[in-house]
Amino acid sequence: MLLRRLLTTLASGVLLSSLNPLAHSSPLSRRVPHETRRSVPLGWQPVRRAEPSTVLPLRIGLAQPNLHLIESFLNDVSHPDSPNYGKHWSAAEVAEMFRPSDETLEIVRTWLADNGIHEYRTRLSQGGGWILADVTVEEAEALLDTDYYVYEKPAGGKEHIACDSAYHLPEHISEHVELIMPTLHFDLPKRRSVVKRTSKPGVGGGPRVGQKIKVVFNDLAHCDEQITLDCLRALYGFDYDIASSKSTFAVVEFTPETHNPSDFDVFFGNFSKDQVGERPTLVGIDGGVIETDVPEDFLGESSLDLQYAMGLVGKNQEVLLYQVGDTVEGGSFNNLLDALDASFCTFEGGDDPTQDGIYPDTAPGGFDEQCGSIKSADVITNSYGYNEADLTPFYMIRQCNEYAKLGLMGVSFLYASGDDGVGGNDALCLESNGTQALGAPIFNPGFPGGCPWVTNVGATQIAPGNPVTAPEIASAEFGSGGGWSNVFAVPEYQKSAVLGYLKEFPPPYPSDIWNSTGISRAFPDIAGNGWNYTVAIDGEFVPIGGTSASSPMSASMLTAVNDARLRKGKSPIGFINPTIYSDAFRGLFNDITIGSNPGCGTNGFKAERGWDPVTGLGTINFPKLLAAWLELP
Numbered sequence: 001m002l003l004r005r006l007l008t009t010l011a012s013g014v015l016l017s018s019l020n021p022l023a024h025s026s027p028l029s030r031r032v033p034h035e036t037r038r039s040v041p042l043g044w045q046p047v048r049r050a051e052p053s054t055v056l057p058l059r060i061g062l063a064q065p066n067l068h069l070i071e072s073f074l075n076d077v078s079h080p081d082s083p084n085y086g087k088h089w090s091a092a093e094v095a096e097m098f099r100p101s102d103e104t105l106e107i108v109r110t111w112l113a114d115n116g117i118h119e120y121r122t123r124l125s126q127g128g129g130w131i132l133a134d135v136t137v138e139e140a141e142a143l144l145d146t147d148y149y150v151y152e153k154p155a156g157g158k159e160h161i162a163c164d165s166a167y168h169l170p171e172h173i174s175e176h177v178e179l180i181m182p183t184l185h186f187d188l189p190k191r192r193s194v195v196k197r198t199s200k201p202g203v204g205g206g207p208r209v210g211q212k213i214k215v216v217f218n219d220l221a222h223c224d225e226q227i228t229l230d231c232l233r234a235l236y237g238f239d240y241d242i243a244s245s246k247s248t249f250a251v252v253e254f255t256p257e258t259h260n261p262s263d264f265d266v267f268f269g270n271f272s273k274d275q276v277g278e279r280p281t282l283v284g285i286d287g288g289v290i291e292t293d294v295p296e297d298f299l300g301e302s303s304l305d306l307q308y309a310m311g312l313v314g315k316n317q318e319v320l321l322y323q324v325g326d327t328v329e330g331g332s333f334n335n336l337l338d339a340l341d342a343s344f345c346t347f348e349g350g351d352d353p354t355q356d357g358i359y360p361d362t363a364p365g366g367f368d369e370q371c372g373s374i375k376s377a378d379v380i381t382n383s384y385g386y387n388e389a390d391l392t393p394f395y396m397i398r399q400c401n402e403y404a405k406l407g408l409m410g411v412s413f414l415y416a417s418g419d420d421g422v423g424g425n426d427a428l429c430l431e432s433n434g435t436q437a438l439g440a441p442i443f444n445p446g447f448p449g450g451c452p453w454v455t456n457v458g459a460t461q462i463a464p465g466n467p468v469t470a471p472e473i474a475s476a477e478f479g480s481g482g483g484w485s486n487v488f489a490v491p492e493y494q495k496s497a498v499l500g501y502l503k504e505f506p507p508p509y510p511s512d513i514w515n516s517t518g519i520s521r522a523f524p525d526i527a528g529n530g531w532n533y534t535v536a537i538d539g540e541f542v543p544i545g546g547t548s549a550s551s552p553m554s555a556s557m558l559t560a561v562n563d564a565r566l567r568k569g570k571s572p573i574g575f576i577n578p579t580i581y582s583d584a585f586r587g588l589f590n591d592i593t594i595g596s597n598p599g600c601g602t603n604g605f606k607a608e609r610g611w612d613p614v615t616g617l618g619t620i621n622f623p624k625l626l627a628a629w630l631e632l633p
């Protein structure tokens with residue numbers, strides 16, 4: 001401490017360097033690019049330099065220790081052969097293991113003070129992971145050797161302040177910092193994993209008039225045309241009554257996506273009579289509420305996810321609705337993770353700096369940030385996603401590590417893999433310079449699907465004319481998201497499955513349009529039916545499809561597995577990937593061997609015997625997997 005005070009009171013950089021080892025943090029030391037961005041997300045354009053006096057809520061994410069061990073920690077509690085299988089960590093244990101060191105904190109604080117941002121202007125976040133300081137654009141530009149611009153979308157809407165293609169840190173500070181925000185990041189909220197209307201919208205994309213289902217069959221003879229709860233139960237042998245609700249299950253939605261509560265009764269009235277009157281339990285995060293009177297366009301995702309999740313787990317299992325974001329700002333993945341884990345939390349009750357195109361913003365955000373106040377459910381399903389190219393690597397890595405921490409705590413986190421095959425959301429693909437564009441040639445992997453610490457779910461369907469008992473095929477109506485990450489390395493649990501596929505069924509594409517290195521994480525992990533779900537919206541039934549359907553559906557079955565294990569006094573299944581790829585489990589899925597996931601002007605990858613980058617290991621065979629999971633300690 002004394003040394004630091006000395007440093008900050010001395011004016012001369014020369015003197016500093018002769019005095020002490022922290023001198024490399026003086027403003028004069030060599031700077032290196034810390035993060036760079038090759039292009040801004042599609043549609044955003046810089047319109048002017050940011051005002052020097054604009055105040056930015058600067059957040060410095062400190063380097064966390066022990067992250068290099070996170071995979072072995074996770075395997076230790078998640079691999080079926082581990083003696084510690086199921087012995088999940090407490091939130092406090094997680095926070096302790098990854099809390100930045102005092103040395104890191106001191107070095108970064110000293111650097112800030114050297115640049116005029118003295119300790120009295122800073123705060124340390126509750127979990128010790130972030131230093132927070134309000135600074136002007138002028139100060140931030142000097143500190144980070146960058147230029148800030150105001151960005152806009154020509155389509156209108158909010159402005160966003162971000163810095164130009166890179167920001168820089170002194171070489172020896174760089175290793176103590178994971179990332180700094182707001183800088184390059186466009187933490188854009190709520191891109192649902194595209195709900196496909198399974199009949200085409202009218203010309204001009206007007207309301208869903210004429211698309212409603214005229215005759216609701218609700219029998220097993222028509223599952224190729226209309227998926228219902230009974231069809232899914234028949235497909236996956238999901239015949240299980242959750243008797244007591246000991247396990248917890250949550251569905252994530254991002255405002256403004258919402259549902260009409262009365263649609264539950266239309267759905268249950270037709271398909272699950274004893275659930276009429278039932279509603280999900282709202283867990284509002286950062287002001288999330290159930291909005292009414294919203295355009296029909298915002299009802300598809302939430303209605304689909306919740307009607308099927310609730311219908312499949314039945315009336316004895318409470319379904320939590322994590323509704324993220326208020327009606328002013330909406331919400332993003334970071335808002336969700338903040339609420340679930342204080343060690344991730346960037347803010348304590350302040351404004352949210354990372355999201356969402358709000359700078360310069362004078363309007364009050366209207367909500368208090370929640371920080372570690374929500375105990376995570378055992379199973380969480382999320383049908384929203386980004387493209388990796390929307391985000392910076394450090395940003396994704398920090399978030400991905402957070403999913404690993406939730407895994408350590410025993411959470412199963414499922415993500416929809418996306419609906420544009422080997423392309424990204426909205427069918428965007430990559431140019432060789434890294435920009436995203438329609439018609440570009442390079443495969444565009446999704447996030448967080450490429451994060452190895454989530455379970456990524458692709459989509460299947462019943463082939464037209466086939467009975468519910470026939471093997472399914474990979475979704476043919478849209479390309480189920482799949483492929484190889486450009487950011488994340490292949491995790492241990494997946495190596496043999498992925499290398500096996502590459503060796504046996506080498507994809508016929510030049511290596512400059514996909515990540516053919518064999519060292520990167522591949523997805524999805526599993527799949528589930530994702531076509532023609534019969535969903536009640538505004539009192540009528542419409543067909544909806546997408547991996548958006550596959551994820552909550554699969555999550556419902558995992559919730560039943562947890563129920564069975566908890567009733568036997570066992571732990572929840574937690575992070576399932578090391579288990580499902582193990583020799584004992586991988587054969588227990590319904591292998592999907594027909595179909596592919598087109599995108600970026602190609603046929604995409606092919607579904608094959610065993611794991612493939614279209615349908616993963618296959619769909620859940622509930623009786624077999626339940627039995628195997630009950631065998632584990």
Ligand SMILES: *[C@@H]1O[C@H](CO)[C@@H](O)[C@H](O)[C@H]1NC(C)=O
Pocket residue numbers: 198199213224225226464532543
């Ligand atoms: C899916 O639903 C649409 C609209 O109800 C219907 O026309 C179609 O036959 C169904 N089946 C398939 C395989 O698309």
Ligand SMILES: *[C@@H]1O[C@H](CO)[C@@H](O)[C@H](O)[C@H]1NC(C)=O
Pocket residue numbers: 216265266267268269270539540541
């Ligand atoms: C079944 O669905 C229809 C809409 O197709 C709705 O009008 C009806 O009320 C529902 N039945 C019940 C018993 O809720």
Ligand SMILES: *[C@@H]1O[C@H](CO)[C@@H](O)[C@H](O)[C@H]1NC(C)=O
Pocket residue numbers: 038039431432433434435
């Ligand atoms: C990237 O490449 C595409 C296609 O060649 C081009 O249209 C675009 O202007 C380039 N963008 C940048 C930022 O260089």
Ligand SMILES: *[C@@H]1O[C@H](CO)[C@@H](O)[C@H](O)[C@H]1NC(C)=O
Pocket residue numbers: 485486487488489490515516517519520521
């Ligand atoms: C392919 O993936 C690896 C690991 O995820 C990454 O290091 C590499 O940069 C990626 N290649 C391209 C061309 O993006």
